[in-house]
Amino acid sequence: MSTLEIRDLHASVGNKKILHGVNLSISSGEVHAVMGPNGAGKSTLSAVVMGKTGYTVTAGSVLLDGVEMLGIPTWKRAAAGLHLVMQYPTEVPGVMLNDVLSEALKGRGRDGDIARLDTLLKTEAARIHFDEKFLDRPLNVDLSGGEKKRNETLQLSILKPLFVILDELDSGLDVDALRDCARRVMDATSEDNLGALVITHYSRLLTELRPSKIHILVKGRIVETGGPELADVLERDGYAAFTPAEVAAEADAKDDPMGFGLFP
Amino acid sequence: MPVLTPDSALSLGATWSQVRRSAHERAIAAPFPTIDEETWRYSRIGELDLTTFAIAETPTTITGASSQVTVTQVSASSASVDASLAELFAHSTSTDLFNSLNLAHMDVVVVSVARGVVAPQPIVITHTLNGDGSVYFPRLVINAAENSEVTVVERFISDDGVRSLVVPVLDARAAQSARVRYLAINELGDKSWQIGEHDSVGERDSDTLLATVALGGDYARVSTAARLRGQGSNTRQVALYFAGGTQMHDFRTLQEHAAPRTTSDLLFKGAVQDTAKSVYTGLIKIHKNAKGSVAYQTNRNLTLSHGAWAESVPNLEIETNDVKCSHASTVGPIDEEQLFYLESRGVNPDVAQRLVVLGFFDEVLAQLPVGDLAAPLRQRVAQKLSIGDPS
Numbered sequence: 001m002s003t004l005e006i007r008d009l010h011a012s013v014g015n016k017k018i019l020h021g022v023n024l025s026i027s028s029g030e031v032h033a034v035m036g037p038n039g040a041g042k043s044t045l046s047a048v049v050m051g052k053t054g055y056t057v058t059a060g061s062v063l064l065d066g067v068e069m070l071g072i073p074t075w076k077r078a079a080a081g082l083h084l085v086m087q088y089p090t091e092v093p094g095v096m097l098n099d100v101l102s103e104a105l106k107g108r109g110r111d112g113d114i115a116r117l118d119t120l121l122k123t124e125a126a127r128i129h130f131d132e133k134f135l136d137r138p139l140n141v142d143l144s145g146g147e148k149k150r151n152e153t154l155q156l157s158i159l160k161p162l163f164v165i166l167d168e169l170d171s172g173l174d175v176d177a178l179r180d181c182a183r184r185v186m187d188a189t190s191e192d193n194l195g196a197l198v199i200t201h202y203s204r205l206l207t208e209l210r211p212s213k214i215h216i217l218v219k220g221r222i223v224e225t226g227g228p229e230l231a232d233v234l235e236r237d238g239y240a241a242f243t244p245a246e247v248a249a250e251a252d253a254k255d256d257p258m259g260f261g262l263f264p
Numbered sequence: 265m266p267v268l269t270p271d272s273a274l275s276l277g278a279t280w281s282q283v284r285r286s287a288h289e290r291a292i293a294a295p296f297p298t299i300d301e302e303t304w305r306y307s308r309i310g311e312l313d314l315t316t317f318a319i320a321e322t323p324t325t326i327t328g329a330s331s332q333v334t335v336t337q338v339s340a341s342s343a344s345v346d347a348s349l350a351e352l353f354a355h356s357t358s359t360d361l362f363n364s365l366n367l368a369h370m371d372v373v374v375v376s377v378a379r380g381v382v383a384p385q386p387i388v389i390t391h392t393l394n395g396d397g398s399v400y401f402p403r404l405v406i407n408a409a410e411n412s413e414v415t416v417v418e419r420f421i422s423d424d425g426v427r428s429l430v431v432p433v434l435d436a437r438a439a440q441s442a443r444v445r446y447l448a449i450n451e452l453g454d455k456s457w458q459i460g461e462h463d464s465v466g467e468r469d470s471d472t473l474l475a476t477v478a479l480g481g482d483y484a485r486v487s488t489a490a491r492l493r494g495q496g497s498n499t500r501q502v503a504l505y506f507a508g509g510t511q512m513h514d515f516r517t518l519q520e521h522a523a524p525r526t527t528s529d530l531l532f533k534g535a536v537q538d539t540a541k542s543v544y545t546g547l548i549k550i551h552k553n554a555k556g557s558v559a560y561q562t563n564r565n566l567t568l569s570h571g572a573w574a575e576s577v578p579n580l581e582i583e584t585n586d587v588k589c590s591h592a593s594t595v596g597p598i599d600e601e602q603l604f605y606l607e608s609r610g611v612n613p614d615v616a617q618r619l620v621v622l623g624f625f626d627e628v629l630a631q632l633p634v635g636d637l638a639a640p641l642r643q644r645v646a647q648k649l650s651i652g653d654p655s
Contacts, residue, residue, distance in 0.1 A: 075609075090601045092619075093623050094623025104609040108610060
C-alpha cells in the first residue's frame with residue numbers, strides 16, 4: 001500500500017501565484033478527482049507534482065510513501081512511481097514508442113518486460129482498441145486526439161506506476177476512446193492497485209472514472225472535499241457555490257475571464 | 265605534381281584541352297571570393313590559401329555498374345578523350361572560381377542511362393582523399409535519358425589529420441520523364457576541406473532528388489542548385505548535417521523554377537554541438553513563365569551546446585503571382601516540451617536528448633534515395649553525439 005501526499009503546496013509561474021496551499025492525500029487503488037474551473041490551477045498542480053520546469057514551488061511537499069519528490073528530477077519521480085497522462089501529449093518526431101518504453105523500463109530495471117515489450121504492447125493495444133499500426137509511429141505524430149489518449153493510456157498500462165495523474169483525460173476525446181481509456185485506468189486500480197488522481201473540468205468523465213473522493217479546486221485551494229455526490233451538486237450549482245467569500249474576493253476577472261461556470 | 269595555381273592547367277597538355285583551357289582562363293579571371301559577397305557571407309573562405317595545395321588525381325572506386333548503365337571514367341592525365349565526352353562540357357561556362365578550377369583539372373565520372381532504362385541498383389562512387397596537402401577535383405556527370413531512372417551515391421572519405429581539399433562538382437541532367445536520385449555523403453576527416461557544387465537540370469515531367477549527408481570535414485561547403493527547366497518537372501533537395509568540435513558546415517541552396525507547373529521541395533536539417541558552426545542560406549527563384557508552380561523550403565537547426573552557432577537565411581524571389589510558396593526556418597535548442605514528455609516517462613535526460621536528436625534527423629534519413637543506408641548513417645550520427653555519450 002502506497003500513499004501520495006500533497007501538503008500545503010504553494011507554487012507560482014513567474015510572479016503569479018497559482019497554488020495557495022493545496023492539501024490532498026491518495027492511497028493505492030483509489031481514484032480521486034480534482035475538479036475546478038478554468039484558472040483554478042489544475043494543470044499547474046499536475047505540472048508541479050511531475051517537476052516540469054517553469055514553475056516555482058514556494059512552499060509545501062509532495063511525498064511518495066513519505067519520500068519528498070520536490071527537488072528531484074522528473075525522470076526520477078517517474079521511476080519512483082509517479083506518472084502523468086498529459087492533457088495535450090507532445091509530438092516527438094522520429095522517436096518511436098517502443099524505444100521510449102524500452103529506455104523507461106531500463107531505468108526501472110525491468111529487463112524482463114523489455115524482452116517481451118512487443119507482446120505487451122500488442123496485448124495492451126488490443127485491450128483499449130488502439131490500432132496496432134500506430135505502434136510503429138513516432139510518438140503522437142499524426143495521431144488524432146483519441147489516438148493520442150489511447151497511446152498515453154497504453155504507456156500507463158505498460159509502465160505500471162504507483163500513481164497516475166490524468167490531466168483532463170477527456171480533452172479532445174470521442175466517447176468511445178474516453179470509455180476505452182477510462183475503463184483501462186479503472187481496471188489498473190483493481191489489477192495493479194494503481195492510485196489515480198483525475199483532474200477534470202467536467203463531471204461527465206466521472207461516469208466512467210468513478211472517484212471515491214472529489215476535491216474541488218478554486219483559485220489554487222482545495223475548497224471542498226467530499227464523496228461522488230459532489231459531482232451532482234457541481235452539475236446543478238456550478239463552482240460558484242463552492243467559492244468561499246475570501247477566495248471569491250481574491251478572484252480577479254483577468255484570471256478567470258470565463259467566470260466560474262461549469263460549462264464556459 | 266604542380267602546385268595549384270591558375271596556370272597549372274596549362275601544364276597538363278591534355279588533348280581535350282579546349283574545355284580545360286577556357287575553364288582555366290575563366291579561373292584566372294575570377295576574383296578570389298571574400299565574405300563580403302552574399303554567397304560567401306559567414307563562410308571561412310578567408311582561411312583558404314590555394315597555393316598550399318598540390319593537384320592530385322582523385323582515387324576513385326565505383327561499384328554497382330551494370331550492362332544497362334554506362335560508367336565512363338576519365339582522369340585529368342588522360343592523353344586523349346572521345347569527342348563526345350568533350351562535347352558534354354562545351355556548355356559549361358560557369359565563371360565561378362571553384363567550378364572553373366574543377367573543369368580545368370577535373371577527374372570525370374560520367375554515368376549515362378539510355379532511354380527507358382531503369383538502373384537495377386545504385387551506382388556507388390567512393391573518393392578516398394588521403395593526400396596531405398593535396399587538392400582533388402572530382403566531377404560527376406549524371407546523364408539520364410528520356411524516361412530512364414538511376415540512383416547514384418557519391419562518398420567523400422579521408423582520415424582524420426589529413427589536410428586535403430576537395431572541390432567536387434555534380435552535374436545532373438534529367439531528360440523528359442527521367443528520374444535521377446543522388447546522395448552525397450561527406451565522411452571527411454577533421455582537417456579536410458570541401459568546397460562543392462551540386463547542379464541539376466530537370467526537363468519536362470522529370471523528377472530529381474539531390475540529397476546530402478554531411479558529418480565530416482573541417483570546413484565543408486556545398487552549393488546546391490536544382491533547376492526546373494521543363495514544365496511539370498519536380499525536384500527535391502534534402503540534407504542532414506551535423507557538425508561538432510570546431511567544424512563548420514556551409515550550405516547554399518537554389519530552387520529555380522523556369523517552366524510552368526514545376527514543383528520543388530527542400531528539407532535541410534542540421535545540428536551543431538561543441539563550438540561547431542553551420543550556415544544555411546536558401547533561395548527560391550520563380551521566373552515569370554513558371555505559372556502554377558509550387559515551392560517549399562524548410563531549414564531546421566538544433567544548437568546542442570552553448571558555444572555552437574547556426575545561421576539560417578531563407579529568401580524568395582518570385583516574378584509571378586500564380587504560385588504557391590512557403591518557407592520555414594528555425595534555429596534553437598532541443599524542444600523543452602519534447603524532453604519533458606520523455607522524462608515524465610522515466611527516461612533519463614541524456615538518453616531523452618539523444619532520442620530527440622536522432623528522431624529529428626529521421627525525417628531526412630527516411631527520404632534518402634538508398635533506404636539501406638539510413639541505419640548505418642543513423643548509427644554514425646549516434647556515435648558522434650556527445651550528449652549522454654555512454655563512453
